[in-house]
Amino acid sequence: MSLLTVGTxxxxxxxxxxxxxxxxxxxxxxxxxxxASYFTNNIQLVSIIGxxxxxxxxxxxERRGVDMAGLQxxxxxxxxxxxxxxxxxxxxxxxxxxxxxxxxxxxxxxxPSFQDPQYVMLGNLTPTVQMRVIExxxxxxxxxxxxxxxxxxxxAMEDLKKVLKKxxxxxxxxxxxxQLSGEYSLVKASRIxxxxxxxxxxxxxxxxxALLFHxxxxxxxxxxxxxxxxxxxxxxxxxxxxxxxxxAKTDNLSFENMKRAIIYGSAMASFCVEQFGTxxxxxxxxxxxxxxxxxxxxxxxxxx
Amino acid sequence: MSLLTVGTxxxxxxxxxxxxxxxxxxxxxxxxxxxASYFTNNIQLVSIIGxxxxxxxxxxxERRGVDMAGLQxxxxxxxxxxxxxxxxxxxxxxxxxxxxxxxxxxxxxxxPSFQDPQYVMLGNLTPTVQMRVIExxxxxxxxxxxxxxxxxxxxAMEDLKKVLKKxxxxxxxxxxxxQLSGEYSLVKASRIxxxxxxxxxxxxxxxxxALLFHxxxxxxxxxxxxxxxxxxxxxxxxxxxxxxxxxAKTDNLSFENMKRAIIYGSAMASFCVEQFGTxxxxxxxxxxxxxxxxxxxxxxxxxx
Numbered sequence: 001m002s003l004l005t006v007g008t009x010x011x012x013x014x015x016x017x018x019x020x021x022x023x024x025x026x027x028x029x030x031x032x033x034x035x036a037s038y039f040t041n042n043i044q045l046v047s048i049i050g051x052x053x054x055x056x057x058x059x060x061x062e063r064r065g066v067d068m069a070g071l072q073x074x075x076x077x078x079x080x081x082x083x084x085x086x087x088x089x090x091x092x093x094x095x096x097x098x099x100x101x102x103x104x105x106x107x108x109x110x111x112p113s114f115q116d117p118q119y120v121m122l123g124n125l126t127p128t129v130q131m132r133v134i135e136x137x138x139x140x141x142x143x144x145x146x147x148x149x150x151x152x153x154x155x156a157m158e159d160l161k162k163v164l165k166k167x168x169x170x171x172x173x174x175x176x177x178x179q180l181s182g183e184y185s186l187v188k189a190s191r192i193x194x195x196x197x198x199x200x201x202x203x204x205x206x207x208x209x210a211l212l213f214h215x216x217x218x219x220x221x222x223x224x225x226x227x228x229x230x231x232x233x234x235x236x237x238x239x240x241x242x243x244x245x246x247x248a249k250t251d252n253l254s255f256e257n258m259k260r261a262i263i264y265g266s267a268m269a270s271f272c273v274e275q276f277g278t279x280x281x282x283x284x285x286x287x288x289x290x291x292x293x294x295x296x297x298x299x300x301x302x303x304x
Numbered sequence: 305m306s307l308l309t310v311g312t313x314x315x316x317x318x319x320x321x322x323x324x325x326x327x328x329x330x331x332x333x334x335x336x337x338x339x340a341s342y343f344t345n346n347i348q349l350v351s352i353i354g355x356x357x358x359x360x361x362x363x364x365x366e367r368r369g370v371d372m373a374g375l376q377x378x379x380x381x382x383x384x385x386x387x388x389x390x391x392x393x394x395x396x397x398x399x400x401x402x403x404x405x406x407x408x409x410x411x412x413x414x415x416p417s418f419q420d421p422q423y424v425m426l427g428n429l430t431p432t433v434q435m436r437v438i439e440x441x442x443x444x445x446x447x448x449x450x451x452x453x454x455x456x457x458x459x460a461m462e463d464l465k466k467v468l469k470k471x472x473x474x475x476x477x478x479x480x481x482x483q484l485s486g487e488y489s490l491v492k493a494s495r496i497x498x499x500x501x502x503x504x505x506x507x508x509x510x511x512x513x514a515l516l517f518h519x520x521x522x523x524x525x526x527x528x529x530x531x532x533x534x535x536x537x538x539x540x541x542x543x544x545x546x547x548x549x550x551x552a553k554t555d556n557l558s559f560e561n562m563k564r565a566i567i568y569g570s571a572m573a574s575f576c577v578e579q580f581g582t583x584x585x586x587x588x589x590x591x592x593x594x595x596x597x598x599x600x601x602x603x604x605x606x607x608x
Contacts, residue, residue, distance in 0.1 A: 187529050221606075222513070225491050226489070229489075259606040297608060299522060300525075301563075302523070302525075302560070
């Protein structure tokens with residue numbers, strides 16, 4: 001099945017307790033596409049970059065089955081740039097610099113071949129940009145998932161609420177779920193958020209795993225205890241990419257299959273954080289992924 | 305099998321976002337005994353109280369199979385008292401008052417009938433007091449578990465390291481594991497801590513579940529997402545009591561059975577936090593416990 005993905009394609013400076021990496025390739029759509037590419041080679045990418053972006057990086061994604069017809073390249077302009085520094089505990093981070101550049105007036109345009117995807121992953125962007133993408137769809141996709149952040153809840157809550165009515169799966173972290181719902185208990189928060197539109201809610205808790213809510217059902221996926229978390233940048237997008245890639249591949253929206261998708265997403269995220277940027281995402285294969293998923297199964301296996 | 309438990313029997317003042325409770329019954333040995341009593345009626349309690357402790361509370365525990373022959377009652381003195389206030393997120397708390405009272409010069413004395421237990425749970429106390437208990441054992445128990453806290457790491461690390469050499473299972477939280485090992489990664493921390501003595505390490509992560517380490521094996525037990533965490537006081541002791549009670553009942557130290565014990569401990573802790581103090585621990589039965597354990601199994605169940 002086809003997977004339309006919208007999000008940033010960008011440069012990042014990342015500083016962690018383990019080192020520093022400058023001008024590495026990042027952006028939500030980049031991580032989503034890399035992760036999803038291990039499940040489907042029918043990915044449609046919508047984004048915007050300047051003329052400073054290395055063609056080799058785009059070529060690498062194209063060879064993974066990512067269609068770049070929706071990528072706008074602005075001559076004489078610069079790509080989106082983010083610089084951040086992680087705290088010692090790796091859970092918190094400070095943004096050191098954000099340069100919107102081409103993103104400042106990004107108006108996503110879907111080529112005709114992108115207008116009737118089966119699956120849609122809207123990466124974290126202004127809610128109005130996410131809505132613009134939905135408005136260009138000519139048929140109703142099987143599933144639309146959306147990522148957002150507390151920043152948009154602070155400055156564009158009404159726009160966000162409008163787009164929440166149009167989607168099927170909301171993917172956010174625990175802090176964002178609490179802010180969006182005004183409830184500390186994630187069980188209570190999930191009810192309030194589902195009433196805003198999405199039938200499914202995924203709450204990411206970083207090193208503490210992820211929760212999937214649907215109706216009165218709850219599924220919990222652990223995070224793998226790792227020797228080292230080297231660089232958490234992109235882990236959430238990689239999770240979303242693995243999750244949506246798995247759904248696009250299996251084309252099965254039962255709760256049982258959604259649970260598997262969460263585990264595959266978690267497995268992809270566990271690879272992502274083991275290296276700087278997208279480095280580890282380029283060297284995976286089905287065997288490595290299956291072995292990693294088996295580690296998740298073994299980690300929580302018990303018989304009563 | 306017999307379970308010897310050593311720890312405080314005390315009064316608590318507890319303030320949470322949901323309310324305030326004054327002079328309620330608390331203490332590590334109280335919570336451990338209540339939780340363990342749903343698995344074995346052969347519990348030996350070693351502790352100390354003043355003459356201010358309500359006999360009805362002791363009688364309730366005795367009716368659950370808790371032998372009080374190791375409980376010292378100091379006439380004219382007061383029981384240990386702790387007052388704390390939980391933060392809105394329930395993960396942090398401030399200690400408002402600590403009155404050691406009888407605990408100040410507690411010298412645990414094991415009656416002859418307590419000197420050869422099969423299972424031993426050493427609740428959080430001065431490491432020298434925990435060692436004094438071990439020294440009075442006339443035979444080697446099948447399993448000794450110990451709880452401790454960062455306070456003892458700050459002021460009595462050498463005493464703590466001595467007692468760690470004598471035990472089989474260390475039960476601490478993630479912050480304590482990091483302090484004890486000097487490693488942030490819990491996987492790395494677990495290796496360092498196991499080299500200090502205990503073959504098994506349990507790391508409690510509160511609302512984020514618990515990890516069991518043994519050799520190169522890792523097991524993760526989730527916490528149940530609850531509507532409300534009403535009062536987290538005693539959750540860790542209740543977890544330990546359920547864990548050790550289940551082991552004393554089943555008398556099986558395979559890793560598979562230790563995993564089940566972690567799940568039963570987690571289930572007991574999930575009941576504990578639903579009410580103030582020990583309130584909820586007094587009204588359980590096997591059916592409620594089995595249903596709760598089934599909820600844990602359902603929460604994480606997936607097929608790949």
